[in-house]
Amino acid sequence: MGLSARRHARTSSRFLSRTLIANVWRLLGIILLVWGEFGVYFWSLSSCKWPTTAVQSTGKPTHILLLTDTQLEHPYAYREKVSWSDFLHRLTYELYLKRSWRVSMRMKPNTVFFLGDMLASGKDMSSDKEYKQYFEAFRQTFPLEPNVNAYYMPGNNDVGMGVTRPISRHIRKAFFQTFGPFNQQVIIHNHTFVLLDAPGLVDEDYTRAAQRIPYDKWSPLPGGPVEFVKTVYTDDTPLILLSHIPLWRKDADSCGPLREKGSIRKGVGHGYQNTLQKHTSDFLIESLQPSIIFSGDNRDYCEHIHKVVSGRVPEDVAVIPEITVKSFSPSKHILRPGFQLLSLADPDPTARFHQSIAHDLCLLPDQRFIHWRLYAGFAYSTMIVMILFNIRRRRRLSPHALLTPLSHHIPLTRIPSPYPSLVTAPWTSYAPLSPTSPRGSLPGTIRTPNAFSGPTFRSASRPGTPRTAAPLLSPIPYHHEEAEDESLYPPQYANIRPHMLEEETWSPEHLDHLGDSENGSLIMSPYLAPNGPQKRRPWSWTWTFAFRGRRRRMTIHAPSMSWSAFGDLMAFLGDGVSADVKFKQRGIIQSIMIDFLSVAWMFVATWTVMAWWSF
Template identity: 30%
Template sequence: MSYSYASASADSYRPAHRDYSTESSKSGRLVDILPPWGRHWVAEIQARWIRSANGTETSRSRGWNKTSISRMVRGIFTLTNALVVLWFYTLWWGERTVFHASLEQCAWENWENWPRDATPHHLAFIADPQLVDPHTYPGRPWPLSTLTVKFTDQYMRRSFSLIQRNYGPDTVLFLGDLFDGGREWATKHSSSPEKRYRKYKDSFWMKEYHRFVKIFSDQWNEGDSHSSTPRGRRMIASLPGNHDLGFGSGVQVPVRDRFQTYFGKSNRVDVIGNHTFVSVDTVSLSAMDQPDPATGSSGADGHLPNEQIWKETEDFLNNMSIHRGKAEMEELRMMRNQSEGHLFDHKVVDLSQPTLHQRPLPEAVGFPTILLTHVPLYRKPATPCGPYRERYPPSSEGAIEDERNALTIAGGYQYQNVLTETISRDLVTKTGPNLIHAYSGDDHDYCEVTHREFSGSPKEITVKSLSWAMGVRRPGFVLTSLWNPVDVDTGKPTQQMGPGTTVQNHLCLLPDQLSIFIRYGLLFGLTLAVLLARAVILVRYFPASDSSSPILPLSETRPRHAAKAPSSSTSSSTYPSPGGLASRAVNAPRPWQEYHAYASSEFDDVDNAKWKPRSPEYRRGSTIRGEFIGSVQYVAQIVFVWYFFLIWRW
């Protein structure tokens, strides 16, 4: 018997017509991205919905029984999913945990040793980021060259961001070599001395500059919440290195002018935390005692070789007392909340009498002085660098000479490991009588020495490179705490503190990125080995036709079956029948068509349904190669999404 609903009232009970073919196509694309156990779970839910719509669901099939739960659990706890979980943990460790663990050891309170009421000024020294470019690895092919650039940038951006978030230093000072090939990229009035780099124009340098801004400047504001200095936070990156300008007679004035246009004057005096910081362009100053490449003169015959290179820095040093006095007096005025102002004596004079007014030169207050130079100061050969040097630890404790642990006294094309003794002595003398400390870069590794051969025996720290591509496995930076309370009227210390006791330093080491990559590589090899062994065992010992196999394949679905024919009693009904739904699902794209057929034909009684591996024509695992490739793709697609999320969030 058949029923026909023709009245309007009957139509109100009729379910809305749905285009199952279109819906299946859209849903299939969503289901495709699910893991196998998720796809089976969706199929079972849909089967229950079909039975409910047709009124065929029995009391036994309602709800989740032990069999269905067992199937779902067995689908979740598989070998491939275990590998995915292992990768999740390893990537989180390599991209998050090791960075946070390294920086937690450098918290200010862990190493600062000031009186309880002290309000120190916090600094961070960053040396030699040397953004990787075509000059760094000229023979490295693509895509390895591109990956090197991406991962080194990512490492420094992440590290600098964490420095700002965790510590928020009041001032960040860069110690030169911001770029690796900055001296090679042409300007409008100069080009690279090397022929292979002459194709890189000024536009390429601008791209490198924007890279620097993206890595460092864009993360700067993340540390604002940690700082309480009334003058605001400062980031100073004007000190050039030999990779930025060249060295000595190799410096090109147009290249230097471009650098100073974007980063500020290379020779400058800044008062920071009641200490006077003197930045000196020593790569240009070193041209004083080098032969002029144009004339071959070395200066011994009375000529002035390379004067256009070193003259600016020499004039700066000769007028150091004026520069220091101006900066220190300005700082005291700011501390008193006073403007600069001009005071004049008012008196009546004869028109014929000259009325020249000469402003008195400012006098230096005498703040402790700190020297910043990219190239380290001269020291005797084999002077040990201390226990924190990575490449070669000290051969013995307290050794006076240790050649392996020391900086090499050497030089070459566009570089020199240390300044000459003459320039170093002149630099220390002209910087001021209160020089207590010096910071330098260039060497990429840490070095700490006390220059007893110079007046005042200043201490010098050569800061590690921040980049893991500069020959050190553990990059790093130096945190410095300054505390020098002074009288705002006279600038004199309000507490008796000995020379050098107003500065405290702490070396902070960053993770070994190469070691992290090695662990990723080992896990990758382990993953391939495990999945290959799994594929061999499944195919050889548990073939697809063996339904009693205790080891489930990676992806299983039921083979397609013909849909059941509708009964005569429902052939003319407007309700969608299982047969009607199956017929529409036939045209849906794989794998959703299998779910419809599977759901409509095999889940009429979930307790009687058997979870069987799908037939070889639908199972990639019918061969060792197919099973292996399928499992690798499954693990890789999930792991790569997780990895890209981790690096994208930085």
């Protein structure tokens, strides 16, 4: 193998060493984790801003955050005997809720409304103590600032739904002691909010329907939602209705372009109901006459328009929009969760409906994209890179690549010497002259085991000085570049290298012996030059100033990074000979798996630290 080819192979192996490749991919993995665990949340809400109201407000608008279906898992779910996949799913699920909430709180809302289903399995709690522990876990997951007001509404997963459940009353009591009242009327910025107990309304509606009594003749249950609706005081201020279960609509009605797929259809099952009944929806709209309705439970976003005749003339139709808020927690029904921003301005007394209300949708990142595309894609790309790297490494270390016979002859060119009288043997080998030199050897000559060394010179001795004591000069190398191969030096001459002569210095006494006795000329080898080429100094900037009566100077030098230092760094990151030996012993398959795991363990360890820090 030629010198240039070996240098190229050595440089390539440094830049494509196993250590360097593994460290680069570890760094990429850490950057990817920081983006997937934190950066993507801030990026998703970077364009989310509070909406502006249609009416010019004389004061500062009030900002309200609406979210539904947080669906927090039971705090003791991790103590059950579950599989690792289920454990990781629940862990990443809770991490998603915590990080989404922290990013959402950066919006600095004045009030937060939870539209039900705060707990994923609140209806299954067996005691008040367990329900309170569940509630404390919810408060730790969704902490609030002291200046932020929060209101909670019951959902079917919080208190259950169905009058035949024997534990229903016990759960409702626990909800009241932790989250607060079931039905509430709150006034914020001259707007009336009506928080409705939708699961309780469904239960009472089933009781009413079983007796076949219309709402106008129905005697409400004491403390029930129907009684609360009939006692709500309405005036000229806009009214906003909040219900966990959406109001009735036709199955064919569209939900607008912001919905991911499908529409809200009627459906009833064990512990749930997709929409309220038509008679119940008409009762709410006629009794409350809301300006806008916000609901939840469906997980996906939906915008529906309710048209109600507001006067005696059929053409006098009131348009009441209903916004079904997206789920705050990840769900199989949607790709991206979200929440709703609501801004309230001073209402206009001359306007009947929601000119003082503005709302907008904010989307959270897709959890499946982070896990199955971002992280899984990084794992696949890491495996592919390690496979290609080990295949290349195997080819580089194969016996056919190492055997490179010397098939060409290096010609020796005789270069005329400027001092022909001093040349004793132009192409003889040289060695240090000793008293025991064999007869026939020329005095003042040097022998070397290198057959490709250059011409030999002998300097003239000074008068009165024995020729055997004359100092000898190093030959000028006029040979091919591949003659520098260290393999051409026998072991007994391992301590003598041409590059060692470059560092040799000569004293003035030695320089005197190099002069020609006849013409005073001085013969020196380039290797013995006392003064080499001067190195160019790096760029620097100097500033002179006076401080406390004294002259000061400040100098800033540019950072210097030579190619040799960069090469030393690459050599430090190289694998070494022992790594190649281990690679041959392990085989390509085992080496691929070891290289992949060397990157994966750093990825997993970093993710574990980030998860621990988030909790």
